[in-house]
Amino acid sequence: MSTAALPKTPPVDLQQTRALMQGLITLVEDNMSQIQAMRYDITLKPDNSPVTAADVLIEQLICDYLTARIPDITFAGEESFTSATDLTSDGYYAILDPIDGTENFCSGLKEWGVSFTLWHGRNHLGSLLYMPELREHLMTGDTLVPVQSRIRGFSSSMCDEILEGMTATQESRLMGCAVYNLYNVVRGAFARFTNPRGAYAWDLLPGLMLAREHHCDIEVEGQPYHGEFLEPGRKYRVDIRHRYDLHSG
Structure with missing residues (x-):
């Protein structure tokens, strides 16, 4: 992958940040053959959730990509994060889930x-x-042509609240991937997305910030969300509604 057009200094404006993220997309695209080859190289974590060799590969590729461009960045990836990771400084830091929806990925789903x-x-x-x-992707600064839907999406971590919500909703979906769920509620393909059991910051924070950008109504832990930083290493319950009234048509 050519890096000639990518920023070599810490991003200071939206254009540079978008260029950095576009380079990240290109990085993953350029390594897709190797990523897909590792799809079924699976290890189970202590909580019995899967992690693949591709999770580890993508995280390392992106960590290397970022540190080459922002040498003092603090990096918090799902597969390498520990309680010793310091995200309290005034410097740059990145939070990453290299493969959100690993159960889907290692089961052959897209x-x-x-x-x-x-x-x-x-x-x-x-x-x-x-x-x-x-x-498909959505990044800060992108424009959307919203669609309207009556579908309510739920996280796949089944609990009584999800069962009750699905019973009360005419159309509902469980997709097993926060990236997919958040992307679709932001663009209006889901009218609402609810995760009542909670997920980690690397699952949620990027999507929450994009949902704010596109004027969704957001609650985190039952309170209105205004763009506060979410700490990695703990879970947050979220409920997001797409606000069709803010869009023409």
């Missing part, structure tokens, strides 16, 4: 994605939701 967000101190610079095999 509904999985890369979830990425870049911050400076507590200031959000840009976020990206990217689904390589569906060839």
Whole structure:
């Protein structure tokens, strides 16, 4: 992959941040053959959830990509994050889920994605939701032509609240991928997305920031969300509604 057009200094404006994220997309695209070859190289975590060799590969590729361009960046990836990772400085830091929806990925489904967000101190610079095999993405600064839907999406972590919500909703979906769910509620293909059991910041924060950008109504832990930083390593319950009244047509 050519890096001649990519920023070599820390991003200071939206154009540079978008160029950085577009380079990240290109990086994953250029390595898709190797990523797909690792699809069924699976290890189970202590909580019995799967992680593949591709999760580890993508995280390392993106970590290397970022540190080459922002040498002092603090990186928090799902597969490498520990409680010792310091995200309290005023510098640059990135949060990444290399493969959100790993159960889908290692089962041969295409509904999985890369979830990425870049911050400076507590200031959000840009976020990206990217689904390589569906060839779709949404990043900070993109425009959307919204669609209208009556579908309510739910997380796949089944609980009584989800069962009750599905019973009360005429059309509902469980897709098993936060990137897919968040992307679709932002663009209006889901009228609402609810995760009542909670997910981690690397699952949610990029999508929440994009949902704010596109004027969705957002609750985190039952309270209105105004773009606050979410700490990695803990789970957050979310409920997002697409606001069709804010769009023409």
